[in-house]
Amino acid sequence: MDQQQRWTAVDEYLNDALVGEDAVLRAAHEASAAAGLPEIAVAPNQGKLLHLIALTMGARRILEVGTLGGYSAIWLGRALPEDGRLISLELDPAHAAVARANLHEAGLEKVAEVRTGRAADSLAELIDDAEKPFDLIFIDADKAGYPEYFTLALELTRPGSVIIADNVVRRGRVVDADDTDPNVVGVRRMHELIAAEPRVTATAVQTVGVKGHDGFTLIRVLG
Template structure:
């Protein structure tokens, strides 16, 4: 199997089940024009996030790692009119692109981009005692994943979902000799989840337009 074939299969499913969306395609184009890295989720992965949020009946969503707002649009579209999405971004240029993309998508009334280090923003949310989130999507620096997950657990409720992206690292996550900081952060994340009785979780490998990777899905139990 080759990257070319993975791309073709993703294109096939996207064409059949996701379709053409000028708003989402415009968000990607705006991110490219601003020089943002091309690391947003694939269209079919964005649709998966959307469906998970809908299935969850999410009213409050937290995203760690905004980039250009592509995944935020998918998630925010699943919210009811009185719903809330808070997305955290450290880079001012990325945050500005995301805000504009969300505005063009008509979602700026339900989606808020908070600028700053994710660890600081998460601590502020905890300190403020905000209403629990129904779904958390973590897609930021992988070295911070253990801390982001721990915060997410404190900011959710029994029944909430926590999704962590890019956990396979091209297969390197299984290499106990790896010294890659992102791999080490991902392995620590899974050590944390494995020892945490309050969640039930699984991780899934994926291939596609974004290469060989995967995600972790955890349900808060109590």
């Protein structure tokens, strides 16, 4: 068993033992695959981590940057109370259509909304509309846009809000300051902005699993 096979086997064991991915979540994966969406949704144990963070915070308002097929949105939406709200931003209208259908099948259409367009434009619109602050913001979109997404998302928070940015390790390439890949450059620049921002405190964690070697950054907005 090579390293990746072992990581995948451990994820499968943990998912079976603790996560409890149900038929609705599996169907969302299957519908996304059938529609030709890329296989880049969060893993089940990562989805449940988002769910548990939202529950632990008592989040009532959640913003997601990057919907894809709505798999992570289902995990997040399930953590909301009946009068909660989830806004998810997706560039591709075809992806958004799949996500809306999956959210409907999950019974979340009353709390979850998918908006299409460039994420930076949608974030700016939310700011211009004086949208109420979000308790939790999950960023999982094109990594080149992460610096802008973080900067704009911060304007949609309150003291105590949490921002989570996914896929920030890039299989370890994040350590290479000479790497010109826009995804790596974007992640590194976001971390520079976070480090220089007095309104937040943050950490980042490496992960291994079915998705390979990656990680996430956890940011808390200070009071």
